[in-house]
Amino acid sequence: MKRKITLKDIARELDVSISTVSKALKNSEEISRDTKEKVQAFARLYNYRPNNIAISLKNKRTKNIGVILPDIVHHFFTTVFHGIEKYANARGYNVIACISDESFDKEVINMEMLANGSIDGFIMALSAGTQLKNDYNHLRQVTDQGIPLVLFDRVTDEVACDKVVINDEEAAYLAVKKMINSGRKRIALLTSEAHFNVSEKRAEGYYRALREHSLPVDEELVLVLPHMYHEENLSEGFFRRTNPDAVLCVNEIYAVRSMRHLQSQGKRIPQDVAVIGFTDGILSRYSIPSLTSIAQHGELMGETAARLLVDRIEADFRDMDEPEYITEVIKASIIDRESTD
Amino acid sequence: MKRKITLKDIARELDVSISTVSKALKNSEEISRDTKEKVQAFARLYNYRPNNIAISLKNKRTKNIGVILPDIVHHFFTTVFHGIEKYANARGYNVIACISDESFDKEVINMEMLANGSIDGFIMALSAGTQLKNDYNHLRQVTDQGIPLVLFDRVTDEVACDKVVINDEEAAYLAVKKMINSGRKRIALLTSEAHFNVSEKRAEGYYRALREHSLPVDEELVLVLPHMYHEENLSEGFFRRTNPDAVLCVNEIYAVRSMRHLQSQGKRIPQDVAVIGFTDGILSRYSIPSLTSIAQHGELMGETAARLLVDRIEADFRDMDEPEYITEVIKASIIDRESTD
DNA sequence: TATCAACACGAAAACGGTTTCGTGCTTGAT
DNA sequence: ATCAAGCACGAAACCGTTTTCGTGTTGATA
Known part of the structure; x- marks a missing residue:
């Protein structure tokens, strides 16, 4: 069992400082060609990969997005999920999935679990329980913290955020x-x-x-x-x-x-x-x-929601002024088959 | 927009040290009742939540598990996923989901993305592409690093790990x-x-x-x-x-x-x-x-896989000797309906 | 009065990176 | 010989926790 190698290990082994290793691996101009080659060769040899968690802590961005679905047996949500996953991955994000099982409580618990640093933003469809209770404080708590949120399909006017719906x-x-x-x-x-x-x-x-x-x-x-x-x-x-x-x-x-x-x-x-x-x-x-x-073109809906979210996440760092929220409408279409004439 | 509050903020505000705050919130015996109450009240007031990322970095455990599925349109995988998610959540774990789309390359990329600290273990079913290529180096690389892996349904003898299959x-x-x-x-x-x-x-x-x-x-x-x-x-x-x-x-x-x-x-x-x-x-x-x-009792299969994985993750810290891997068999059953007599 | 526990707390290291800001050394110009 | 510039690198802070190991104060005891 080969343990994971860290910058510190490389630094010790090559008798340079951690900063030098870090810079060398990023091909920084500061570092001489010799040193860079030495470090990079060593890193390749031992298959060095930076620790995502450490990077997340430093950057305050996790490259994870949280997705909360009411259920996953309905084919519609499954396809939306697929669209989200596909788009998010393409932009370098992972998807953390939670199922609320249509329950308000589970929805709240899941959001709280993820909102403490695990994710950069949320995509969700409201659970039946939440719509019944008509209580959206957990959503507002999230947006108040500056965490981007995109609602799709099951949305509400009570929360200010980006939305994706169908007509x-x-x-x-x-x-x-x-x-x-x-x-x-x-x-x-x-x-x-x-x-x-x-x-x-x-x-x-x-x-x-x-x-x-x-x-x-x-x-x-x-x-x-x-x-x-x-x-x-x-x-x-x-x-x-x-x-x-x-x-x-x-x-x-x-x-x-x-x-x-x-x-x-x-x-x-x-x-x-x-x-x-x-x-x-x-x-x-x-x-x-x-x-x-x-x-309902679930996959397109998922992609759209993911695009809105990632754009919002990555814009967060440029302008911090109050945003204009967007609602995108996906056009449903009728697929003709045998049950009509 | 209220920013997230940290231990440091509380410490500064209450004019104590960060360590004191940390201990007070954990109800440590070291700290006086007065201080504890003061700190806890303040934390409650400002809705303090510890940052998961920092904790992950410190503990070297993320409480995330990575799930890689060949696809999600097949109802079977959906139910397995639900079983995993349900069990994992109950034990305090989040599920990071990736779809390999039956592709070897995507499977490799996804695993590498997650293996660098994002997750404590993997649950997966092999993609068609991987089975075709018969190349399991990415799996071995993961297990070699000591990351627990559970294969389900689409398994292989080429990798030593826990497995869940049906008969x-x-x-x-x-x-x-x-x-x-x-x-x-x-x-x-x-x-x-x-x-x-x-x-x-x-x-x-x-x-x-x-x-x-x-x-x-x-x-x-x-x-x-x-x-x-x-x-x-x-x-x-x-x-x-x-x-x-x-x-x-x-x-x-x-x-x-x-x-x-x-x-x-x-x-x-x-x-x-x-x-x-x-x-x-x-x-x-x-x-x-x-x-x-x-x-095929997908949900049970998912729960079983998740149980094996979490047990393995949490055992990792007690005994580090070479493990005996388990293969659990889920019994399929015939559901009688109208298409037979 | 000197000694010593017990108490309540703080300093600092550690997790694994990134990044800013030096700094010692070489080099070339004056 | 002196000095400024530039190169190549290191020290240290930082992200937000946890945890170990002091340490100053207090009150009791000899």
């Missing part, structure tokens, strides 16, 4: 419009009570599309499901009762389940009922029939 | 046996050429089951697909040609696709053809019909 309202509007244009009259909405902001926006788009096409708004056609919804048959009665000819779902799980229930009731998709779901994930691609869905 | 051979064997017992005679295997070790093990189990039940081994019934296989119809001809009455797939995507092709050829599942897939993910649960699949 949920617009996307829902376009999806509903598409179904109206293909002759659908009774369009159901399956939504969840959990991530308020997002679900709300999507519902707004749904209502706007109905209004703008003079279709009656029938609250019977809107089903709000609890967040961690595992009842297999909760929506079956709903379909039987309301008899829709189109369904918009705020995620693909609801959509696939709906298709299943509709099919078992003898409905053909898309002939009798058209279905569109949010979140273009694995299920949409591989379900039978495959699902027309609204792609 | 792939056994699981495939049981799956095939199950189908034989329900009267199937022509059992196809859809496998991939990518993660050699794993796919090979599963194929072995498939062959063993056939042999032990005196079924003929027909190489025509084995289809090896390239790793990133996106051709929609590559297996359609295969099914038409070989006409199997059961299919075992090494992942759920192959399984769901197979069902789709079989159905479009007029086969009923499971009456005409039974299908079992590895990896019990979202697709298995929500496909129509739902897919009988082999659960």
